[in-house]
Amino acid sequence: ASAGPGRGGRHPLLPSVTVLSLLVGLFDSGLGGLTVLRGSLAPEGAIVKLACHERRHHSGPARIFDSEEAAFAAIRAHGIVAGDVVVIRYEGPVGGPGMREMLAVTAALVGQGLGDQVALITDGRFSGGTWGMVVGHVAPEAQVGGPIALVKEGDSIPIDAHRLLIQLNVDDAVLARRQAGSTLKPFVYGLALERRLVTPASWLDDSPLA
Numbered sequence: 001a002s003a004g005p006g007r008g009g010r011h012p013l014l015p016s017v018t019v020l021s022l023l024v025g026l027f028d029s030g031l032g033g034l035t036v037l038r039g040s041l042a043p044e045g046a047i048v049k050l051a052c053h054e055r056r057h058h059s060g061p062a063r064i065f066d067s068e069e070a071a072f073a074a075i076r077a078h079g080i081v082a083g084d085v086v087v088i089r090y091e092g093p094v095g096g097p098g099m100r101e102m103l104a105v106t107a108a109l110v111g112q113g114l115g116d117q118v119a120l121i122t123d124g125r126f127s128g129g130t131w132g133m134v135v136g137h138v139a140p141e142a143q144v145g146g147p148i149a150l151v152k153e154g155d156s157i158p159i160d161a162h163r164l165l166i167q168l169n170v171d172d173a174v175l176a177r178r179q180a181g182s183t184l185k186p187f188v189y190g191l192a193l194e195r196r197l198v199t200p201a202s203w204l205d206d207s208p209l210a
Contacts, residue, residue: 035161037135041121041147041168044139048161049130058119058133059158060085062151066142066185067091068100068124075108082117085157089148090185091124092141099125099137106130119159121166123148133159135166143184150178 033051038044050056060083065071071088074080086109091100102122109115110131119133120126123141126134140146147168151157156169168175 037164037166039165039167041166042138046135046138046166048135055133056161062087062155062157064153071105084118086120087151088122089142091122095141095143101127103127150175
């Protein structure tokens, strides 16, 4: 037998009015639940999840972490504040290696009441259970020398889903100096074969996305 109406006459298996309104807003906006962003921080693209939250813009100072564990420790120590852009790099297909989900990090941010007040950017990936302004699959990734590897603490990063943009507000001359003095993070795992054969997150099968 099917379940009857819940409190207030609403069927218990139907989504709430809040969820339905968010879904309708996504369709009306023309953006969909997932959208590709491009810009100086992600020349080959990045994916932002827009489902189940209403934020479409964020701009703030970068907080840099070279692993998921380092970011998680900083969040637990209350080192992240409203307005920050949490950048987790070296978690892409080559740098990870693989692409670990950032679910623990996003859950920790939500647990501290920051889910709607910060953004998270990573060359790794996120799961369907994440909440808030989360940008993943940033390409090129840090381990292959992508711009995300050149971001410094405090750099300004604006995200604009309506304009499909993700930018690094740093002068080209400054980035060139950083590039000249940069070194890739050394491999700490023994999966050299995987790193040689893996393809970037911006590729579909064995070909770059248009």
